[in-house]
Amino acid sequence: MTQITDVTAYMTELGQRARTASRALAAADTHAKNAALNAIVDDLENSRKALITENAKDLQAGKEKGLDEALLDRLELNDARIDGMIEGLRQIAALPDPIGEIFDMNYRPSGIQVGRMRVPLGVVGIIYESRPNVTADAAALCLKSGNATVLRGGSEAFHSNQAIASSIRRGLEQAGLPSDAVQVVETTDRAAVGDMINMPKYIDVIIPRGGKGLIERISQGASVPVIKHLDGICHVYIDDEADPKKAFDVALNAKTQRYGTCNTLETLLVNDTVAETILPALAEAYLDKGVELRGCAATCKILGDQCIAATDEDWDTEYLGPVLSIRIVDDLDAAIDHINTHSSSHTESIITENITKSRRFLREVDSSSVMVNASTRFADGFEYGLGAEIGISTDKFHARGPVGLEGLTSVKFIVLGDGHIRQ
């Protein structure tokens, strides 16, 4: 590890280099960007031994530090995980290049032709916790979308990240692109994060990837715009015109297919006319899977001791585990109102055969993904066909929902004339 004494000076220089590299990258053609991605793939392939050796240092340090098993597991790089990382890069190389796309070109009454061109954001800063594969994945998405990147990974993965960064640097050089296009911060000093999120001159957007604590800290301290993803308090509403089988399948899948993901169901809303028919079988299925049920008074009346009483706090809680809150509501209006009040604006689904209620739900629910008769677990960049995902935004500004290559771009106006002047 290089000894860096003046962190701010170091980060400023790194930011300046990123800004300079971003210009070359914005002008780079698709061939050069893909050549770099393929050269990185080859270099990672040839560096397997070095990657595993460097990763072993992190694992050793992690054990000495007493990291828990789950963290150590996320930290580990083995052959299968290197394969996965390489496969991810190949997929990104195969995606269409979003940059330079021209659209909406129209002649105006003045005679000028006006349209729009998709361009990179410039420099993207990524701050993430310990999974080292994010280094390759995030760098590749930014590279493909013509952005320079500053990556700041978790200190536990320091040696692994530096080893991956070396492969990336060599790949960029081999393709004739500036190696500063992807820079991995070479200090574990936390002051580097504070500097990074406050360099609007050099960094155009920050994407934090990690737990809620990390994301909140970064959002609050940043003067650079942040694409952020906080809670996922997702809802399924079973309407009185729901198909009972679809209701059962979707409500069960949305909660139990995986517990720890942000698109997992946390509160089930059920129309009161169908609650007595729908809930008992569903409750059995949840309990079979070990899910604790917390219901409103009407729910507890139906489910008896299968369910404990929910408190007000439950409606605002992301359990990220085998717990589900259930509330019986009078009608669609009450369901939409509950969702728009308690949801984290991530993903919500209605189960109904009625098209009019579907249309209202789609329009009026203010969340980044709104679904009809589908499991909330589908809210994901790969499932949506974005090809890859750098994060999910629960904001409405700039990008909303799963963020793929397009979320890393901006759009400028282009104007063509023939000596036109304004009268």
Added chain:
Amino acid sequence: MTQITDVTAYMTELGQRARTASRALAAADTHAKNAALNAIVDDLENSRKALITENAKDLQAGKEKGLDEALLDRLELNDARIDGMIEGLRQIAALPDPIGEIFDMNYRPSGIQVGRMRVPLGVVGIIYESRPNVTADAAALCLKSGNATVLRGGSEAFHSNQAIASSIRRGLEQAGLPSDAVQVVETTDRAAVGDMINMPKYIDVIIPRGGKGLIERISQGASVPVIKHLDGICHVYIDDEADPKKAFDVALNAKTQRYGTCNTLETLLVNDTVAETILPALAEAYLDKGVELRGCAATCKILGDQCIAATDEDWDTEYLGPVLSIRIVDDLDAAIDHINTHSSSHTESIITENITKSRRFLREVDSSSVMVNASTRFADGFEYGLGAEIGISTDKFHARGPVGLEGLTSVKFIVLGDGHIRQ
């Protein structure tokens, strides 16, 4: 003026009311929104006398306060200006409704159908200086795009703004929309601004309209995202393959058609092979119009005492007046490099007949509007066909360039299934 003692409590309540109203507005159909706009038009028409009476109070107070003539002129509401305000509202009513548009609907391999729907941002806060017509204009754009609005105008226009707000409120009520959909802050206490820009729970975006000082203060203090527009340091580059007449016409128009606008030319770049042919006649024309010329050493050598020596500071200055800096550059690379270093990323134009250089300029110049053979003065929402403009963004995040109705919207994902669950 109501006496408001606890500004923060007042602003919080106002924010809560805006958030509630925003839900009704997001669900409102095009007919209801247009009916409200037309009812506001009728109410303003019937309130001419009251508007002029209230405006007279502001003008009187302004004179007593010693406001300068230009400010008093901007403050004045007369019949012609009320006509203009009404015509603006009619035009906004005639624009297509952007909300609810569904696009990119595609089936995915899993069987779900995924697409996107355009939705309002939610609550838009507008902070502006003394022109009272902004009250009607901004409220109408937000209303049409389904957003609730909190407006905070300059204290000099307090009575005028309140009078316009009354018409808006009555118009909303008549169309059956919540009158809280447009709220004008009823205190001139500056603390209200500090509260407003730090209520992310209630306000989704802030748009400041006014001088650079106002915008910088707001950007620095805001935790709510800001759509901002700082300098307009715009460039025209005359290439060695420029048509001399187009070069002359565009360079003259871009500087002299209006001096005080943000899309006015501030630095002219000229390729050195054509500088001696192009510059003398152009300099004559500028001097005829009273424009002071500040040139690099090579420019001064050609223009002699028609030109004074530019300092380094000139390349970073927005004159907003009859001053122009001129620099001779070696080639397109040097021109792009100068622009990407010194421009405020607003608007730049190349004059050339060469398509290859045009393509490079369009792609590599990192500004919100990039032009070929056209005057920078065209960078404007009306000229671009956006129908109306709530501001110009020099940021890359969310909206870039002139911001019309689309800049006041976001896009969510919608998913349709038939009981689909994730495997």
